[in-house]
Amino acid sequence: MSRTFSITELAQEFGVTNRTIRFYETEGMLTPLREGQRRIYRPRDRVRLKLILRGKRLGLSLQEIREIIDLYDADKGEAGQLQLLLDKIESRRDDLENKRRDIDATLADLDDVAAKCRERLRQLDLDEVSQIAPDTGSQSLKSKGVAK
Amino acid sequence: MSRTFSITELAQEFGVTNRTIRFYETEGMLTPLREGQRRIYRPRDRVRLKLILRGKRLGLSLQEIREIIDLYDADKGEAGQLQLLLDKIESRRDDLENKRRDIDATLADLDDVAAKCRERLRQLDLDEVSQIAPDTGSQSLKSKGVAK
DNA sequence: ATAGTAATTTACGTTTACGTAAACGTAAAT
DNA sequence: ATTTACGTTTACGTAAACGTAAATTACTAT
Numbered sequence: 275m276s277r278t279f280s281i282t283e284l285a286q287e288f289g290v291t292n293r294t295i296r297f298y299e300t301e302g303m304l305t306p307l308r309e310g311q312r313r314i315y316r317p318r319d320r321v322r323l324k325l326i327l328r329g330k331r332l333g334l335s336l337q338e339i340r341e342i343i344d345l346y347d348a349d350k351g352e353a354g355q356l357q358l359l360l361d362k363i364e365s366r367r368d369d370l371e372n373k374r375r376d377i378d379a380t381l382a383d384l385d386d387v388a389a390k391c392r393e394r395l396r397q398l399d400l401d402e403v404s405q406i407a408p409d410t411g412s413q414s415l416k417s418k419g420v421a422k
Numbered sequence: 423m424s425r426t427f428s429i430t431e432l433a434q435e436f437g438v439t440n441r442t443i444r445f446y447e448t449e450g451m452l453t454p455l456r457e458g459q460r461r462i463y464r465p466r467d468r469v470r471l472k473l474i475l476r477g478k479r480l481g482l483s484l485q486e487i488r489e490i491i492d493l494y495d496a497d498k499g500e501a502g503q504l505q506l507l508l509d510k511i512e513s514r515r516d517d518l519e520n521k522r523r524d525i526d527a528t529l530a531d532l533d534d535v536a537a538k539c540r541e542r543l544r545q546l547d548l549d550e551v552s553q554i555a556p557d558t559g560s561q562s563l564k565s566k567g568v569a570k
Numbered sequence: 571a572t573a574g575t576a577a578t579t580t581a582c583g584t585t586t587a588c589g590t591a592a593a594c595g596t597a598a599a600t
Numbered sequence: 601a602t603t604t605a606c607g608t609t610t611a612c613g614t615a616a617a618c619g620t621a622a623a624t625t626a627c628t629a630t
Binding site for chain 2: 325328329331332333334342345346350352353356357359360363364366367370371372373374376377379380381383384387388391392394395398399
């Protein structure tokens with residue numbers, strides 16, 4: 275149990291280059307073991323990498339990602355530290371929820387465009403059917419109403 | 423109705439520099455009118471800028487943002503174009519929904535850490551109450567240093 | 571022993587998204 | 601008339617996040 279991974283294994287699994295993984299190491303975000311000169315990645319390193327890449331997909335900078343990851347293994351010594359940690363988590367939560375709102379707004383916009391699109395398509399369809407009268411006042415319906 | 427804006431007005435409203443707004447123009451993402459040499463931004467430009475910045479917050483590249491914005495004023499001439507547009511919208515939707523999943527996963531992780539945090543806090547609280555036994559097996563968690 | 575494969579370090583290059591400074595125009599305010 | 605505020609273009613600079621190439625080392629197979 276608890277298998278380990280080579281750099282190339284991880285790179286392939288996550289679709290990044292070896293260079294990228296080494297870069298994260300120089301940035302202190304990964305700390306693989308060494309077997310002689312070779313890097314040995316343990317499951318925790320894999321989890322880290324997964325977190326890093328997830329953060330990247332969210333458009334976070336490596337610095338921001340680092341801050342999140344640091345939350346995972348912050349010093350949980352004293353009550354004060356813990357409260358501080360909870361505050362940080364709260365702050366990160368807020369950021370993420372803002373992002374979700376942005377996404378939802380964008381999705382709504384896209385749905386809007388798509389709806390208008392489909393409406394126009396229906397209209398074109400109708401025009402095509404009534405071939406005899408090509409210019410039959412094709413004033414379409416009001417563009418409103420999102421059906422999904 | 424339909425007021426216009428100066429570059430500085432927009433910059434201040436959205437918390438970016440004038441330079442940034444001009445940069446978006448050189449990238450063809452904004453096309454303000456000119457009054458002599460001065461740039462005059464119309465409501466549509468403002469909407470554009472809002473979309474651009476929203477995209478940025480989502481971590482999209484300017485190229486990706488451009489692709490989304492282009493969806494808004496794509497050529498809606500023929501049925502084929504419209505179907506293509508619908509496909510592109512669909513694709514963008516998928517991307518965004520993937521991002522939402524990433525966000526939800528991260529939020530879940532954070533909640534997890536927060537829960538453990540609060541649990542530990544409760545434990546510390548209990549320890550503090552039983553003041554008589556100051557060294558009651560408070561074996562702490564591993565910590566790890568980040569080198570940079 | 572040699573060839574091949576995969577890993578390593580070192581170091582310079584590249585792209586994106588602006589920042590920053592210089593040098594200048596225009597219009598209102600003092 | 602000139603300071604102040606705001607705008608302009610032009611152009612070089614920069615930080616982040618890697619890419620890419622070179623030179624080297626190490627294991628693996630034949």
